[in-house]
Amino acid sequence: MTVISSNLGYPRLGEHREWKHLLEHFWKGQLDAQEFHATAKQLRLANLKKQRALGVDLIPVADNSDYDHVLDTIAAFNVIPQRYGHFDHQLDLSDYYALARGTKTAVASEMTKWFNINYHYIVPEFDDVHFQLLDNRWLRYYQEAKAELGIAGKPVILGPVSFLKLGKRNGQYLDAAAVAELLPQLLPLYEQVFQELAANGVQWVQLDEPTLVQTTEPAEIQPYSDALSALHAAAPTLNVELQTYFDSLDLYEQVVNLPVQAIGLDLVHDHGENLTHLLTDGFPQDKILAAGIIDGHNVWASDLQAKGALVNQLLTVVDDQHLWLQPANSLLHVPITTKNETKADPVLLGGLAFADQKLQELHVLTQVVNDGAASVQAALDTNRANLDALNRSSHRNNPDVRAAEAHLASQTFERQAPFTTRIRLQHARLNLPLLPTTTIGSFPQSREVRAKRAAWRKHKLSDADYQAFLHAETKRWIKLQEDLGLDVLVHGEFERTDMVEYFGQKLTGFYATQNGWVQSYGSRGVRPPVIFGDVAYTQPITVAESVYAQSLTTKPVKGMLTAPLTIINWSFVRDDIPKAQVQNQIALALRQEVLNLEKAGIKIIQVDEPALREGLPLKQRHWQPYLDEAVYSFKITTSGVHNDTQIHTHMCYSNFADIIDTIKALDADVISIETSRSHGEIISAFEDNGYDKEIGLGVYDIHSPRVPSVAEIEANISRALRVIDVHQFWINPDCGLKTRQEPETLASLKNMVAARNAVLARL
């Protein structure tokens, strides 16, 4: 035996999003379950064949899904909430989708972020659960690959402890006691799955326990250890690859000694810590090291020479019979192939690697070990030449950007005067009433808005006609906002599909992919921009829209920008320089936009940072540098304005108590936070920390079409006013309104203004 390559999971969407369309056609009733299953099978088999052709030795099976792998686990083990009915057999497709999407009588299951990346899973609900194995899907898909293609695959199964920890009971994530209580009930089902796999000739199973990277206390290892011992006892001949990803193992010693045959480690997003453990603490000689050496959540070609050196280091720890080369995590989180990026600059294209290209890299690296570098010299040479070409290209060597960066260290990015002085000047200039009302920026992206944009993109609508349409829409909404009696208006963001993509289109260094889709949740794909070069400001981005809107009204119109960290978190970012450096380049560019808005007479500028919270690193010890960088880039962006220009910021998602110091450090004059679902917690966080700036806690939830009553909004405002001074408080919805319909938006905002007026009348 020699070194082999192994994969952890393959993207579901399809090169041309066939899988997405399949799901959506079924939902619309355009095909029946039988047709669905036939097409889904073709897609599964095509993905397997492709991996084999790309040279993957150990191919994952059952990593496919009809929606989400956590939902599959929920359905297989009957963790089905009672509101969907009672089941004692494998779910049919409609019932399966009911869990994800809800029915007329049962609300959809909650969805949340998968660790620190932009994939969302269905949250298991372990209330009143009666575990039962309804479907050994792992065996089904193993047998299918074996029978149809002769592939002896590696079934991928979410481990029992992570499955429990990712779920909730009574609305709370399971704690250690709840895991200890439920694990003995769940384990027999996993044992049965393992026994059936073993009995049917399966050699290897990949058991994903990603929560292992978040365990820090030795006692926390117990449930994993109990589970693995039980599984080993139940199916002693089945080999288990215990797979971890997204970060390093703090409990390295304990984990590598668990009773399994292979350990999968992330050697890309581990801050170098897993490699240090391997080199200093060693690795059990009877186990296989499944080394995650290729980045599974970014899009760059690897430096194969550097990776080869890494492999050589690993070979000082284990011998070649005990080494597998893998991506660091499932390739689910990257686009499928660069082959369809036909319009990309060849210099960029050479530096990109999507899923298929990553598998090719693994194959080359495996061959280097097994047959010598000479056997793949051409591939190595091409890789070197491609990386050199991109790194030396003008895209990555903009002298103006270099000069501005060099100048950063000698500057400070503080507002001219402290907040107390600024706010007095701002009040005098803006002359707003108490409890000013505003919105977060976007108004409904109606069918018409989307249709016009699509037509314009296809060159079926001229630039001038598109502009005229955008202006008309802004004009209509300025009037609507005035009629509603809002105090600070917005232009509505009709020109933006997406708050990151739009900025990418106007700055240098960004590439918008043609086909770089990744699954965000269910059938929903996103196409994150690729930041591949130096970011520079070449033209005003939003100034014309803001100035036009301001020309229509005497009320102040807020300028509306996306902050650097959010742009970074929602993009694929070049990895040849530190992320923070790219973030600062974006900040320097946006600083010019802020100053241009101010020069054009815009008195309030909102810089949105919705992704600050969700982008926090997995381990708390890495939070501070991340937060410091966020603050620094925000202040580069915003600090250049005069004292009487008011800077706003907006953040999504509740629970800010633990980063309140960062929120203070941003030094924004006004912050709006999405909190309507958890008012109590957030208010006390601000109270306890003596927050002295102005705040708009969203007074109603925009995520549902329901129109909140005046009384309900009034109650929310009154609650906040018990702890926040009335002079500090703004009234706004809790997020942008682009996904809402116009009638409910108008009705809700009308009630919001009425509620504010009622509160004012009582003061």
Ligand code: GLN
């Ligand atoms: N200004 C943006 C909007 O209103 C903010 C969006 C967000 O917070 N995600 O749509």
Ligand code: ZN
């Ligand atoms: Zn928001």
